[in-house]
Amino acid sequence: MTNAIEVQNLLKHLHRFQLKDVSFTLPKGTIMGFVGENGAGKTTTIKCILDLLKKDGGKIKLFGKELHEDELAIKSEIGVVFDDLNFPESLTAKKISKFMRKVYSTWDDSYYCELLNKLKVHENKKLNELSRGMKMKLSIAIALAHHPKLLILDEPTSGLDPIVRDEILDLFLDFMQDDEHSILFSSHITSDLEKIADYITFIHEGKLLFSESKDTLLYDYAIWRGTKDEFEDLPSESILAIREQAYGLEVLLKRNEVSTAFELSQPTIEEIMLIYVRGVKADESFVNERFFNAQ
Amino acid sequence: MRALLMKDFLMLSKQIKMMVAIFAVLIIISFITNMTMVLVIFSLIFASLQLTTAFTFDEMSKWDKYANTLPVDRKTIVQSKYVLGLILIASGIVIFTPVVFLSDEMTRQLPFIDIFQTIVIVLSIALFYISLTIPLFIKFGTQKARFIIFAIVFLPVFGSGFIQYGLRTVGLNQLMSYIKYVPIAAFVFLLLSYFVSVKWYERKEF
Numbered sequence: 148m149t150n151a152i153e154v155q156n157l158l159k160h161l162h163r164f165q166l167k168d169v170s171f172t173l174p175k176g177t178i179m180g181f182v183g184e185n186g187a188g189k190t191t192t193i194k195c196i197l198d199l200l201k202k203d204g205g206k207i208k209l210f211g212k213e214l215h216e217d218e219l220a221i222k223s224e225i226g227v228v229f230d231d232l233n234f235p236e237s238l239t240a241k242k243i244s245k246f247m248r249k250v251y252s253t254w255d256d257s258y259y260c261e262l263l264n265k266l267k268v269h270e271n272k273k274l275n276e277l278s279r280g281m282k283m284k285l286s287i288a289i290a291l292a293h294h295p296k297l298l299i300l301d302e303p304t305s306g307l308d309p310i311v312r313d314e315i316l317d318l319f320l321d322f323m324q325d326d327e328h329s330i331l332f333s334s335h336i337t338s339d340l341e342k343i344a345d346y347i348t349f350i351h352e353g354k355l356l357f358s359e360s361k362d363t364l365l366y367d368y369a370i371w372r373g374t375k376d377e378f379e380d381l382p383s384e385s386i387l388a389i390r391e392q393a394y395g396l397e398v399l400l401k402r403n404e405v406s407t408a409f410e411l412s413q414p415t416i417e418e419i420m421l422i423y424v425r426g427v428k429a430d431e432s433f434v435n436e437r438f439f440n441a442q
Numbered sequence: 443m444r445a446l447l448m449k450d451f452l453m454l455s456k457q458i459k460m461m462v463a464i465f466a467v468l469i470i471i472s473f474i475t476n477m478t479m480v481l482v483i484f485s486l487i488f489a490s491l492q493l494t495t496a497f498t499f500d501e502m503s504k505w506d507k508y509a510n511t512l513p514v515d516r517k518t519i520v521q522s523k524y525v526l527g528l529i530l531i532a533s534g535i536v537i538f539t540p541v542v543f544l545s546d547e548m549t550r551q552l553p554f555i556d557i558f559q560t561i562v563i564v565l566s567i568a569l570f571y572i573s574l575t576i577p578l579f580i581k582f583g584t585q586k587a588r589f590i591i592f593a594i595v596f597l598p599v600f601g602s603g604f605i606q607y608g609l610r611t612v613g614l615n616q617l618m619s620y621i622k623y624v625p626i627a628a629f630v631f632l633l634l635s636y637f638v639s640v641k642w643y644e645r646k647e648f
Contacts, residue, residue, distance in 0.1 A: 194647075194648065197510070197511050198510070199507060199510055199511070199647065199648040200647045200648070201645075201647060218513075218515075219513040219514075219515070220513070222511065222512060222513040222514075223513035225511065227508070227511040229504075229507065229508065231504070232503075233503050233504045233505055233507055233508035234503055234505065234508070235449075235453045235499040235500065235502070235503045235505060236499075236502070236503060237453050237455075237456060237499065238449075238452060238453060242452045245448060245452065246445040246446070246448040246449045246452065247445070249444050249445035249448065250445045250512050250513065250514065251512075251513065299511075
């Protein structure tokens with residue numbers, strides 16, 4: 148099975164920021180949620196995948212091929228949605244379809260109209276008269292109208308109300324009915340990702356913290372809360388990250404490496420994100436230090 | 443390519459309609475005042491203005507970021523802007539040249555060859571202008587490029603000093619004989635400009 152996206156050791160230097168060694172794989176037929184705080188490197192990674200930014204190192208493959216090998220064919224299989232509708236404001240939804248049908252040989256006018264009707268987007272209103280929610284819905288309709296195999300979405304739901312977000316997520320689930328289809332979906336609204344993603348890839352300060360299946364995260368990871376004294380009883384190798392709270396410590400750990408005697412709770416993606424970002428990641432040096440302290 | 447041009451014309455449709463209305467009035471005035479030649483110059487100013495507007499609209503909506511996710515070559519995106527400029531210039535010439543000749547037929551002010559020469563010179567200047575602006579817009583964006591263009595366009599004002607010098611030393615007839623090289627120079631400059639634009643656009647990050 149080929150993968151929709153493969154990123155290997157991606158490196159990119161920007162002014163005062165760099166992506167370091169980012170690697171992940173999006174298998175065909177799945178949705179990957181790409182999370183991280185603002186400025187963590189989500190958009191930079193997506194721009195590198197699309198060659199909007201030139202990478203400084205590493206390899207990126209789409210449908211098993213590097214972009215330069217067959218750029219136009221690969222790009223015609225992709226639909227892209229950015230956090231804004233990047234069409235000149237004097238256009239209308241109808242005018243957009245007039246030239247987009249010449250961009251994609253597979254552009255489907257009737258499907259485009261069907262989507263606009265379904266999402267209640269006015270065909271003849273100028274873009275500057277549309278609300279943000281309407282613009283995003285139009286943007287998604289445009290991305291879907293040529294029947295792409297891969298959707299790349301950069302914060303498509305940020306700034307939208309829960310009802311519009313739900314409508315949009317339903318569209319994505321419809322799109323996933325075909326098991327050749329895949330989605331890479333960046334967002335910091337983690338509840339959206341919990342609803343639809345199969346994989347969660349988490350980037351922080353330009354580095355990848357993990358890329359795991361959602362079920363692994365939600366069922367194999369656990370959160371333990373307690374005082375510093377109680378914390379000493381937790382096995383070192385089970386600990387992934389620790390965050391200090393007013394009441395004591397909040398610890399992210401591997402569920403199956405801890406005795407059932409400890410009271411554990413199931414984490415949400417948001418909690419995992421917060422513990423990693425606001426707390427300390429437990430790496431080898433942490434484990435050693437703890438071991439020596441104990442001695 | 444056709445898709446990109448269509449997008450530009452759809453985007454500019456309101457501006458173009460407004461300009462057509464203004465031209466209708468100008469044609470009438472120029473007939474009354476016997477100054478139809480001004481129309482040709484005006485149409486070329488209009489063409490360069492529309493091209494700048496197209497770049498500004500694209501920039502405001504960050505269109506190029508999106509355009510580069512479409513199955514379109516970077517080269518084609520650059521080409522489409524040159525073709526847009528050429529179409530705008532050509533349509534100005536095609537619409538107004540007959541008007542100029544018609545009015546001249548009625549008044550018989552200037553010989554044909556003089557009118558033709560003037561139109562060729564004005565056309566060459568227009569080609570120079572788009573050849574200068576497109577690469578600068580691509581490299582610096584419309585805001586910064588505007589200042590650079592402003593500075594460069596004003597250089598010929600100082601250049602007029604050289605022309606006066608040329609008139610004194612070479613003589614008017616000799617100088618006029620060089621005029622036939624102006625369109626060739628414009629064409630060479632256009633080609634050069636295109637290659638520079640492609641190079642700059644291909645390196646650009648969005």
